[in-house]
Amino acid sequence: MRRASGKGEMMTDKLILYKEHLNSFLRKITKGFELIAPVRNTYGDTLFEVISSVDDVRIDLTNRPILSPKRFFMPQVETLFAYRYDKSGYTFKDAADSTPRVIFGLRSCDTRGILFYDLIFQEGLKDKYYLDRRKDTILINLGCNQPGENCFCKSAQSGPFLTYGYDIQLTDLGDRFFVEIGRPRGRELLAGWSYFFRPATQTDIDAQYEVVLESESKFRHRLDFDAAIEKLINQEVDPAVWEELGNRCQNCGGCAYVCPTCYCFNIFDSPGSGKEGERLRTWDACTFAGFSRLAGGYNPRQDKAQRIKRRFYHKLFYDKQKYNIPSCVGCGRCADICFGRIDMLSFIRLISEQRERTHESAHRRLGELLLEAGLISRKDLDSAIEKQAATGKPLGAQLIEMGMADKEAIARALGYQLKIPGTTETIED
Amino acid sequence: MSNNIYLPHIAVIKDIKEETGDIKTFTLAFKDRKLKKSFSFRPGQFMMVSVFQAGEVPISISSSPTQPGNLQLSIKKAGSLTGKIHGHKVGDEIGLRGPYGRSFPVERLIGKNLLFVAGGIGLAPLRSLINYALDKRAEFGRVTILHGARTPSDIPFRHELSRWPKERDVKVLVTVDRPDSKWRGNVGPVTTLWNKADLSGQDTLAIICGPPVMISFVVMDLLKMGFSEDDIISTLERHMKCGVGKCGHCSIGHQLTCVDGPVFTYREMKELPTDL
Ligand SMILES: Cc1cc2nc3c(=O)[nH]c(=O)nc-3n(C[C@H](O)[C@H](O)[C@H](O)COP(=O)(O)OP(=O)(O)OC[C@H]3O[C@@H](n4cnc5c(N)ncnc54)[C@H](O)[C@@H]3O)c2cc1C
Ligand code: SF4
Ligand code: SF4
Ligand code: FES
Numbered sequence: 001m002r003r004a005s006g007k008g009e010m011m012t013d014k015l016i017l018y019k020e021h022l023n024s025f026l027r028k029i030t031k032g033f034e035l036i037a038p039v040r041n042t043y044g045d046t047l048f049e050v051i052s053s054v055d056d057v058r059i060d061l062t063n064r065p066i067l068s069p070k071r072f073f074m075p076q077v078e079t080l081f082a083y084r085y086d087k088s089g090y091t092f093k094d095a096a097d098s099t100p101r102v103i104f105g106l107r108s109c110d111t112r113g114i115l116f117y118d119l120i121f122q123e124g125l126k127d128k129y130y131l132d133r134r135k136d137t138i139l140i141n142l143g144c145n146q147p148g149e150n151c152f153c154k155s156a157q158s159g160p161f162l163t164y165g166y167d168i169q170l171t172d173l174g175d176r177f178f179v180e181i182g183r184p185r186g187r188e189l190l191a192g193w194s195y196f197f198r199p200a201t202q203t204d205i206d207a208q209y210e211v212v213l214e215s216e217s218k219f220r221h222r223l224d225f226d227a228a229i230e231k232l233i234n235q236e237v238d239p240a241v242w243e244e245l246g247n248r249c250q251n252c253g254g255c256a257y258v259c260p261t262c263y264c265f266n267i268f269d270s271p272g273s274g275k276e277g278e279r280l281r282t283w284d285a286c287t288f289a290g291f292s293r294l295a296g297g298y299n300p301r302q303d304k305a306q307r308i309k310r311r312f313y314h315k316l317f318y319d320k321q322k323y324n325i326p327s328c329v330g331c332g333r334c335a336d337i338c339f340g341r342i343d344m345l346s347f348i349r350l351i352s353e354q355r356e357r358t359h360e361s362a363h364r365r366l367g368e369l370l371l372e373a374g375l376i377s378r379k380d381l382d383s384a385i386e387k388q389a390a391t392g393k394p395l396g397a398q399l400i401e402m403g404m405a406d407k408e409a410i411a412r413a414l415g416y417q418l419k420i421p422g423t424t425e426t427i428e429d
Numbered sequence: 430m431s432n433n434i435y436l437p438h439i440a441v442i443k444d445i446k447e448e449t450g451d452i453k454t455f456t457l458a459f460k461d462r463k464l465k466k467s468f469s470f471r472p473g474q475f476m477m478v479s480v481f482q483a484g485e486v487p488i489s490i491s492s493s494p495t496q497p498g499n500l501q502l503s504i505k506k507a508g509s510l511t512g513k514i515h516g517h518k519v520g521d522e523i524g525l526r527g528p529y530g531r532s533f534p535v536e537r538l539i540g541k542n543l544l545f546v547a548g549g550i551g552l553a554p555l556r557s558l559i560n561y562a563l564d565k566r567a568e569f570g571r572v573t574i575l576h577g578a579r580t581p582s583d584i585p586f587r588h589e590l591s592r593w594p595k596e597r598d599v600k601v602l603v604t605v606d607r608p609d610s611k612w613r614g615n616v617g618p619v620t621t622l623w624n625k626a627d628l629s630g631q632d633t634l635a636i637i638c639g640p641p642v643m644i645s646f647v648v649m650d651l652l653k654m655g656f657s658e659d660d661i662i663s664t665l666e667r668h669m670k671c672g673v674g675k676c677g678h679c680s681i682g683h684q685l686t687c688v689d690g691p692v693f694t695y696r697e698m699k700e701l702p703t704d705l
Pocket of ligand 4: 678685687
């Protein structure tokens with residue numbers, strides 16, 4: 001039996017936990033906390049779940065969970081409060097949730113996502129619902145040994161291993177976990193069960209360092225965030241790109257829902273039976289048409305292209321401007337979910353590769369492409385270009401409006417022209 | 430009461446004044462005595478108004494803080510919630526939280542001539558500042574109020590529009606888009622009033638509130654007249670849900686209208702992107 005320091009001894013910041021002790025350690029945690037960990041379900045998906053019995057589930061530390069853990073801090077739908085009214089007036093029942101929790105096996109991207117949420121919900125007036133949950137939650141981060149297919153946390157500077165922000169961080173060293181204590185709460189948690197841990201030796205420290213280096217070398221994608229942000233600031237993204245992305249977006253909100261940093265929400269009332277009701281909040285997404293619509297129908301972001309543009313400006317530029325970090329942690333989930341490939345990965349790659357070209361020539365090229373593909377006639381194209389000169393509308397929009405080509409054809413042609421992944425194969429068929 | 434920013438406070442409707450066919454001014458009092466006493470706000474700020482089972486919308490405070498115990502909201506029937514509140518009676522209860530948002534820069538206005546330009550219900554937030562300035566008359570110079578309404582029957586605060594010019598150095602000019610048979614006044618957009626208003630002299634600050642198109646035309650003219658970008662102050666309207674900088678709905682560029690606005694100088698406004 002490997003045993004580390006006894007109870008009461010001072011703990012160093014670097015420890016070792018043997019894998020054979022992991023389940024016992026987690027079992028102990030469930031005694032005092034609600035435990036949340038990634039679990040592999042029968043469909044083969046890995047998801048964060050609340051675990052009541054460690055032995056009944058398959059804790060999966062090899063795959064990144066397909067959804068971020070943000071719902072444990074802001075549920076997709078939550079009751080803010082319930083109310084009732086009678087002769088003496090209204091009474092409120094404030095919903096509160098402050099169960100002490102441990103989230104085990106968070107990826108670095110997800111921990112960084114939570115740190116971003118902290119900025120939003122603590123800034124200015126405090127959001128009680130978020131903070132109540134957050135203050136009683138301990139974060140156990142798992143550094144990434146093996147970045148996934150669409151991961152780019154290294155480019156986003158949020159992984160694969162963290163240097164701050166975690167309560168505890170684990171590194172998988174094969175037969176054992178290298179354990180780092182970050183915030184004091186991490187130390188408090190381990191203090192009770194110090195017999196599971198032994199101090200790390202220099203060999204362990206070296207081994208951990210090797211894992212970090214190895215992992216960093218494994219990323220498929222290297223994205224230049226700063227260059228992309230620079231392009232946004234300087235308005236160097238071809239307007240046709242937004243138009244194309246807008247055409248491809250289906251307003252499903254998936255990108256925002258899976259994103260660990262997207263926080264926008266809606267508030268509305270749900271009437272109960274009789275004289276009572278609830279005020280709820282739900283996740284929202286800036287790609288939804290009604291997100292900014294005012295009474296009377298005026299919408300400052302009427303077009304899908306504007307909303308997509310807003311999304312990328314918000315995440316890359318505005319949040320960087322405001323918080324000094326962009327609100328993309330490189331988890332790659334939007335790339336997994338968006339069937340239109342309007343995800344952060346594709347977007348940054350697209351605008352990085354995009355050669356400088358003028359607005360006008362981009363439209364000319366679109367016309368030529370549609371001609372070549374036999375989707376419109378020369379006559380139609382000429383009259384659309386003429387009309388376009390007067391309206392100033394993008395050529396694609398002009399063609400659609402004049403009923404000369406359908407949206408899908410234009411979207412595909414544009415995608416081809418802009419080298420958006422996924423469209424090159426389809427244009428010829 | 431509570432440290433929960435989303436929980437509204439109950440307010441009782443003390444009085445309802447029908448301003449026009451679709452605008453009503455509600456006088457409100459908080460039920461909680463302590464809050465009733467301690468509540469304070471600045472002109473230009475807004476409240477999140479709850480109508481139970483319907484939801485919450487932002488509404489500017491239309492009364493002046495110089496008239497304490499007199500919290501008024503002037504609400505135009507624009508949709509479902511505002512429609513529902515129009516059905517409320519004196520004695521009914523609604524929910525309020527706030528005050529929120531950046532107010533008009535009252536300190537900066539001291540000693541200046543004030544030019545108010547309002548379109549439609551945009552007069553509501555300006556009314557707060559107008560009454561504030563007139564209650565502290567000595568602190569401000571000449572006051573000019575220009576108001577544009579759709580038709581003569583769409584003019585709110587009629588009583589005050591006729592009372593204000595009786596004060597020293599106050600001029601009020603009203604125009605309508607479509608006159609009726611009895612209308613003797615000006616017809617046309619609010620910008621047709623420039624020549625009737627005496628805007629000569631330095632040190633005038635313009636405070637504008639109205640629909641976006643009106644704001645653009647007014648600002649364009651004011652710049653031509655030589656107003657500096659800092660001396661043109663306006664409010665922006667955006668869809669708001671939380672009112673406290675969390676929900677993201679009211680964003681313009683990196684700014685949030687609910688906390689960074691709704692009041693902006695034209696210089697600040699100009700820096701904001703138009704479609705983002
Ligand atoms: C800072 C600010 C101050 C305002 N002050 C006044 C005022 O003094 N008097 C006045 O009559 N009106 C004012 N408005 C406009 C008023 O908020 C809208 O007319 C009102 O929200 C419409 O609600 P509705 O439910 O009746 O409309 P619907 O069209 O039924 O709207 C449905 C939902 O959309 C949202 N919504 C729609 N329009 C707006 C909007 N403009 N702002 C925020 N959310 C919106 C609301 O959540 C609403 O519940 C102000 C708006 C802002 C942003
Ligand atoms: S960008 Fe993609 S994931 Fe996001 S709303 Fe549009 S289609 Fe859905
Ligand atoms: S934008 Fe995409 S890659 Fe970036 S954090 Fe959000 S979901 Fe992950
Ligand atoms: S209204 Fe929610 S952020 Fe402004």
